[in-house]
Amino acid sequence: MRSAEDVLFSRGGLDRAAHLRSDRAALAELAARADARALPCWRGKALVVPGGNMRLGWLGLDHPVFAEHGGERVFLGLEEGAARFAIDISTWDDPAADREALGRFADMSLNRHPLIGGDLAFAELRANMAVLDAGAAGVAAAARGILGWHASHRFCARCGAATGAAEAGWRRICPDCGAHHFPRTDPAVMMLVTHGERVLLGRAPGWPEGMYSLLAGFVEPGESIEATIRRETMEEAGIAIGRIRYLASQPWPFPSSLMIGCAAEALGREIRRNPDELEAARWATREQVLEGLAGHDPELKPARPGSIARFLLEAWVADRLA
Ligand SMILES: [Zn+2]
Numbered sequence: 001m002r003s004a005e006d007v008l009f010s011r012g013g014l015d016r017a018a019h020l021r022s023d024r025a026a027l028a029e030l031a032a033r034a035d036a037r038a039l040p041c042w043r044g045k046a047l048v049v050p051g052g053n054m055r056l057g058w059l060g061l062d063h064p065v066f067a068e069h070g071g072e073r074v075f076l077g078l079e080e081g082a083a084r085f086a087i088d089i090s091t092w093d094d095p096a097a098d099r100e101a102l103g104r105f106a107d108m109s110l111n112r113h114p115l116i117g118g119d120l121a122f123a124e125l126r127a128n129m130a131v132l133d134a135g136a137a138g139v140a141a142a143a144r145g146i147l148g149w150h151a152s153h154r155f156c157a158r159c160g161a162a163t164g165a166a167e168a169g170w171r172r173i174c175p176d177c178g179a180h181h182f183p184r185t186d187p188a189v190m191m192l193v194t195h196g197e198r199v200l201l202g203r204a205p206g207w208p209e210g211m212y213s214l215l216a217g218f219v220e221p222g223e224s225i226e227a228t229i230r231r232e233t234m235e236e237a238g239i240a241i242g243r244i245r246y247l248a249s250q251p252w253p254f255p256s257s258l259m260i261g262c263a264a265e266a267l268g269r270e271i272r273r274n275p276d277e278l279e280a281a282r283w284a285t286r287e288q289v290l291e292g293l294a295g296h297d298p299e300l301k302p303a304r305p306g307s308i309a310r311f312l313l314e315a316w317v318a319d320r321l322a
Contacts, residue, residue: 001321004248006134007261008306009125012142013135014077014084021168027075030083036061038073038085039139041147042092042111043102044254045122046140050110054128056136057120058084065089065115072150074169076142086143086169088151089113105254106208126254129306137306138251145253146170149183152255157181187219188257189228192247192312192321193239195266198283199316200237201300205279212282212292213303214312216259229264237281238272241265247321250308259308263321286317293317 005011020026030036037058040047047057059065069089076084094111101107101124110121125132125140132140146169156163156174163172163181172181191214193200201212217232219225226244233239242265250259273281284292284300292300293314303309315321 001247001315003315003320007248007250007308007311008129008132008134009137009141009251009253010249011134011138012077013138014079014142016077017075018170020078021075021170027083027168030078031061031085033082034060035082036085037082038063038066038087039076039143040065040087040089040113040116040122041143042088042094042113042122043090044144044148045107045111045124046143047116047120048123048128048136048140050119050121050123052131053133054123054131054136055133056140057116059116061085063116065092065113068092068115072147072165072169074143074146074150074165076139076146084139086147088147090151126304126306129304132306141251141253145185145251145256146183148253148255153181153184184256185251186257187225188216188252188259189219189225189232190214190216190250190259190261190308190312191229191233191264192261192316193233193237193241193264193266194316195269195283198269198285199289199313200233200239200266200271200281201284201302202236202273202278202281204277207279208301210298210301211303212280212284212300213307213309215278216309218257219260225260225262229262233264233266236274236277238270238274240267242267247312247315248308250311252308261308261312289313289317 049055069092071088074086098109101109107124158179159177161176163174166173219228247261291297
């Protein structure tokens with residue numbers, strides 16, 4: 001679809017300059033320059049300037065917060081020739097943190113570090129999708145994804161020894177068995193299943209009251225995107241699928257997914273819902289989805305703004321899938 005790259009988190013804004021990852025001397029030189037900056041990330045949250053059109057809180061590499069808590073450092077790329085890094089400061093413990101909220105999709109709490117002045121605060125990306133600047137969102141997604149990978153892959157999956165970061169943070173190497181480990185991206189499908197002028201919506205157990213979204217599922221080993229769509233739609237709703245076509249994708253680093261959005265034509269409308277997967281499933285007309293998008297229907301609250309499910313639903317009601 002023409003607007004595919006308008007999906008939130010999909011615009012990087014940085015030149016990843018991957019050729020520099022193995023060039024230690026060049027990177028050290030770039031890092032020593034006055035225009036080098038780093039984005040601190042804390043337990044999955046990125047430093048931002050709170051408010052509308054939310055931007056990232058870049059700091060100089062010599063900022064005291066990095067000397068105090070600096071963990072894994074990753075070279076994100078170049079912005080107009082200046083180096084940009086992401087640095088994990090998760091060893092900091094915020095005594096004022098809302099423990100209940102941390103790690104949740106809708107964590108609206110902000111965490112302010114005493115060494116970082118001004119209005120800058122750590123914010124959950126998913127909770128702020130509606131206000132994130134598009135370029136900032138893409139960079140923050142990369143930072144969150146790669147730092148999250150380091151945090152959860154400290155040991156060699158082959159032999160169990162502690163591994164170390166290499167290639168400016170884009171690889172981990174095991175000193176014992178020599179295995180090279182690369183950052184993970186797990187493909188998942190997001191299905192815009194339609195039958196005539198209706199779209200298939202479902203809600204999973206535990207979702208906010210009235211919230212409905214498109215069906216989704218992870219690609220399994222040995223499965224194509226198409227096979228995943230056919231299996232998931234059958235497993236969750238008992239619906240057989242005919243023609244499938246790719247629409248758009250969304251990096252979803254929570255922790256490491258890539259959502260692949262596809263249009264899928266249902267061969268029938270009879271739903272056989274799997275109660276383990278879905279609490280409810282229904283067909284909705286364009287008018288019903290429009291009412292829901294406008295916030296007029298408490299029984300049909302479409303997926304959150306910023307998500308690819310919402311993006312595809314909005315495109316479908318506006319007839320903009322081409
Ligand atoms: Zn090993």
